[in-house]
Amino acid sequence: MGLTVAVTGASGYAGGELLRLLAAHPELDVTTVTAASSAGTPLAATHPHLAAAPGLSDLVLRGTDPAELAGHDVVFLAMPHGQSAAVARQLEGSSALVVDLGADHRLSDAGKWESYYGGDHAGTWPYGLPELAGQRDALRSARRIAAPGCYPTSVALGLAPLLAAGLVEPTDVVVVAASGTSGAGRSAKVGLLGSEVMGAVTAYKAGGAHQHTPEMEQTLGAVAGAPVTLSFTPLLAPMPRGILATSTAVLKPGVTTAQLRAAMQAAYADELFVTLLPEGAWPTTAATAGSNSAHLQVAADTHAGRAVVTVAIDNLGKGAAGQALQCANIALGLPEATGLPVVGVAP
Ligand SMILES: NC(=O)C1=CN([C@@H]2O[C@H](COP(=O)(O)OP(=O)(O)OC[C@H]3O[C@@H](n4cnc5c(N)ncnc54)[C@H](OP(=O)(O)O)[C@@H]3O)[C@@H](O)[C@H]2O)C=CC1
Numbered sequence: 043m044g045l046t047v048a049v050t051g052a053s054g055y056a057g058g059e060l061l062r063l064l065a066a067h068p069e070l071d072v073t074t075v076t077a078a079s080s081a082g083t084p085l086a087a088t089h090p091h092l093a094a095a096p097g098l099s100d101l102v103l104r105g106t107d108p109a110e111l112a113g114h115d116v117v118f119l120a121m122p123h124g125q126s127a128a129v130a131r132q133l134e135g136s137s138a139l140v141v142d143l144g145a146d147h148r149l150s151d152a153g154k155w156e157s158y159y160g161g162d163h164a165g166t167w168p169y170g171l172p173e174l175a176g177q178r179d180a181l182r183s184a185r186r187i188a189a190p191g192c193y194p195t196s197v198a199l200g201l202a203p204l205l206a207a208g209l210v211e212p213t214d215v216v217v218v219a220a221s222g223t224s225g226a227g228r229s230a231k232v233g234l235l236g237s238e239v240m241g242a243v244t245a246y247k248a249g250g251a252h253q254h255t256p257e258m259e260q261t262l263g264a265v266a267g268a269p270v271t272l273s274f275t276p277l278l279a280p281m282p283r284g285i286l287a288t289s290t291a292v293l294k295p296g297v298t299t300a301q302l303r304a305a306m307q308a309a310y311a312d313e314l315f316v317t318l319l320p321e322g323a324w325p326t327t328a329a330t331a332g333s334n335s336a337h338l339q340v341a342a343d344t345h346a347g348r349a350v351v352t353v354a355i356d357n358l359g360k361g362a363a364g365q366a367l368q369c370a371n372i373a374l375g376l377p378e379a380t381g382l383p384v385v386g387v388a389p
């Protein structure tokens with residue numbers, strides 16, 4: 043028997059992907075899965091892809107109650123924003139490693155939490171993006187981790203090395219990113235019906251309204267050592283999985299593509315899950331689907347005076363469940379890549 047694991051939000055998309063990864067993890071045994079309205083449903087009925095998963099196929103979703111979560115070595119929280127804080131409070135004093143896939147513990151500015159999410163700020167946990175300089179060490183001793191999600195992960199991976207190297211200005215960053223529909227969660231919503239999503243790409247929460255804007259500014263500001271101002275336009279794309287984020291930032295005078303690539307190479311030379319593609323090859327979401335990998339490309343647009351960096355990830359992989367598991371591996375002292383696919387599924 044390995045370490046025991048409970049997964050909340052187990053009937054959702056992020057929870058379902060996490061369970062797929064945990065099914066192949068040699069050191070972690072899922073013993074409890076919880077949900078809300080689906081409590082009482084067999085796990086395999088809500089996630090048919092888990093029907094043959096050893097150790098998982100017989101589990102039944104339980105209510106998300108303190109008694110169900112007590113006594114586990116690891117608890118993953120995969121519930122909607124604003125729901126994990128209360129469950130985390132119930133786990134206060136527990137020695138379990140708790141990894142939150144939601145946003146409740148990511149922001150350090152309570153005012154920003156209140157204005158973008160509403161409700162009380164739950165506090166700030168160590169930020170679970172191991173590839174950020176210095177962050178892996180902070181995660182080794184952590185018992186509480188706030189794993190960043192899809193958009194903030196793709197944008198931070200692309201821009202952090204350029205800001206850290208002082209190759210671009212921290213102000214006037216522009217991000218346009220397309221997400222697959224699973225990024226919006228599994229609950230039925232009119233705008234997510236197949237008949238409305240198929241054949242259309244749609245902007246949403248544009249004009250500075252998206253809740254990830256302050257998180258991206260917080261992460262990148264810490265890297266740059268200066269306030270970062272960022273305009274973010276998310277797009278909903280007709281695909282089940284994937285994020286393709288294109289960020290541009292004003293180039294410092296004279297900076298070339300070779301310098302941008304060198305900064306990326308230096309930052310990620312030892313990173314298994316982050317790949318700078320050969321010059322001229324631009325990322326595609328299809329190549330990262332099912333994996334915990336991020337594919338990057340960068341170029342100096344000398345005509346416009348901007349660095350252009352494009353990053354592809356699987357929103358449910360490096361953008362959610364894979365990231366959370368990678369962080370847990372680090373905090374548990376396990377090999378970081380345990381149970382995590384580097385190679386995507388294609389076509
Ligand atoms: N989808 C994605 O790409 C990403 C998601 N995340 C984060 O992961 C979390 C889950 O997202 P996602 O899987 O997409 O969402 P889903 O809507 O697909 O699933 C939500 C899950 O939470 C459960 N739930 C809802 N309300 C409560 C509650 N009050 N108490 C306990 N459980 C509850 C649901 O149970 P039931 O089915 O019974 O209602 C379901 O299991 C969110 O915080 C999201 O931001 C992070 C990065 C990317």
Ligand SMILES: CC(=O)N[C@@H](CCC(=O)OP(=O)(O)O)C(=O)O
Binds near residue numbers: 190
């Ligand atoms: C397509 C879509 O609707 N995406 C969601 C992403 C939410 C999410 O997953 O948020 P975290 O990464 O913070 O957990 C959105 O834009 O709100």
